[in-house]
Amino acid sequence: MTKATEPLAIDVVSDAVCPWCFVGKRRLEAALETLPDLPVNVRWRPFQLDATIPQGGIPREQYLSRKFGPDRAKNMYERLNAVGDEAGIPFAFEKIARSPNTIDAHRVIRWAGGAGRQTQAVEKLFNAYFIEGGDIGDHDLLARVAGECGLDAAEIRARLDTDVDVADVKAEIENAQRLGVTGVPFFILGGRYAVSGAQPAEQLAMAIAKAARAQMENASIENA
Numbered sequence: 001m002t003k004a005t006e007p008l009a010i011d012v013v014s015d016a017v018c019p020w021c022f023v024g025k026r027r028l029e030a031a032l033e034t035l036p037d038l039p040v041n042v043r044w045r046p047f048q049l050d051a052t053i054p055q056g057g058i059p060r061e062q063y064l065s066r067k068f069g070p071d072r073a074k075n076m077y078e079r080l081n082a083v084g085d086e087a088g089i090p091f092a093f094e095k096i097a098r099s100p101n102t103i104d105a106h107r108v109i110r111w112a113g114g115a116g117r118q119t120q121a122v123e124k125l126f127n128a129y130f131i132e133g134g135d136i137g138d139h140d141l142l143a144r145v146a147g148e149c150g151l152d153a154a155e156i157r158a159r160l161d162t163d164v165d166v167a168d169v170k171a172e173i174e175n176a177q178r179l180g181v182t183g184v185p186f187f188i189l190g191g192r193y194a195v196s197g198a199q200p201a202e203q204l205a206m207a208i209a210k211a212a213r214a215q216m217e218n219a220s221i222e223n224a
Helices: 019-033 060-067 070-087 103-114 118-131 139-148 153-160 166-178 201-223
Strands: 008-014 040-046 186-189 193-196
Touching: 008 019, 008 201, 019 070, 019 118, 019 201, 040 103, 040 118, 040 166, 060 070, 103 118, 103 139, 103 153, 103 166, 118 139, 139 153, 186 201, 193 201
Parallel strands: 008 040
Antiparallel strands: 008 186, 186 193
């Protein structure tokens, strides 16, 4: 495979408890549907919207009150429910009982990537949290999700009780922050172009196509 035919790398910096990241995933899927002949390699990169949440999480109402205040949270949910309807996401915020620390969820996403199941794991975690109201900081739930993605659930459950890859996940988050990522979703296209936020599918498709053209042009120059 030459550089001209390499898939376009799409790195999505995301957090598993970010509703806009779930919307961004749907919009990325819609964008790629308009580019059926473009080979891409979607990779999910970790981020934490709130790294101060302890292991084990905290009650959701306590978190919302501390972070936003009840009135702002209600308005935010109303807007997200409307956006979710457009994206085909039946958000069920009322089911969420705990706000988790997401380091362990990011570890599962990382391990799923080694098996080629990363996007599947991201989808299942979004569904588990935003639609089912599950605690995605809970090791049993995370192991079940991993098993549903084709990983060895028992092995993942045992690994979650260790600190394997915790440092690597945190290093990736710190690297994203050094690059200037302050909010998610954040899309890095071909390692060169950035799109911040859950942009409409049409705009995202235009940016992806532009990055793909630039990659092909650069490869042509290098091969000349």
